[in-house]
Amino acid sequence: MNPIDSILAELQHEAATTRKMLERVPEESLAWKPHEKSRTLGEVASHIAHLPGVFIATLAREEFDRNEYQPGATATVADIIATFDRNVADALAVLPTLTMAQLSGTWRYKYGERVIFEMPRLAVLRAMGLNHLIHHRGQLSVYLRLLNVPLPPVYGPTADEA
DSSP states (O other): OOOHHHHHHHHHHHHHHHHHHHOOGGGGGOOSSTTSSSSHHHHHHHHHHHHHHHHHTTTTTTTTEEEGOOOOSSHHHHHHHHHHHHHOOOOHHHHHGGOOOHHHHHHEETTEEEEEEEEEHHHHIIIIIHHHHHHHHHHHHHHHTTOOOHHHOOOOTTTOOO
């Protein structure tokens, strides 16, 4: 089996679950944060919306310069969901085009001339594309719980959906 086939299926599953979580974000709480050192709810949700566009949809390139990224609007929950949907669609379109040689080849993430990291694309897919997304979705679920927002099922029923 081509590793992209399983990653495509996993991305589709995780994106659907993540979208359900984003749909629960209360518009009136976007500026809320649980601690002074934490990101706001809106910042966490926006970050989630951008991850598939930054770390998956750009993998056909040799490198990605964060300074060139056009993030799209994330001022409202509707904007966040639209940005997430667009980035997931872009990621799903790019993945089947990648060859095994590209997947094992190095990809660089940069801010201008500064290289933040470089690693094989397959590692970027796993670590930054999927694990990073899942990590921040978990963070979002904690924020929502603290705001008494019922959580959707993730890998099974939640206490709210049992």
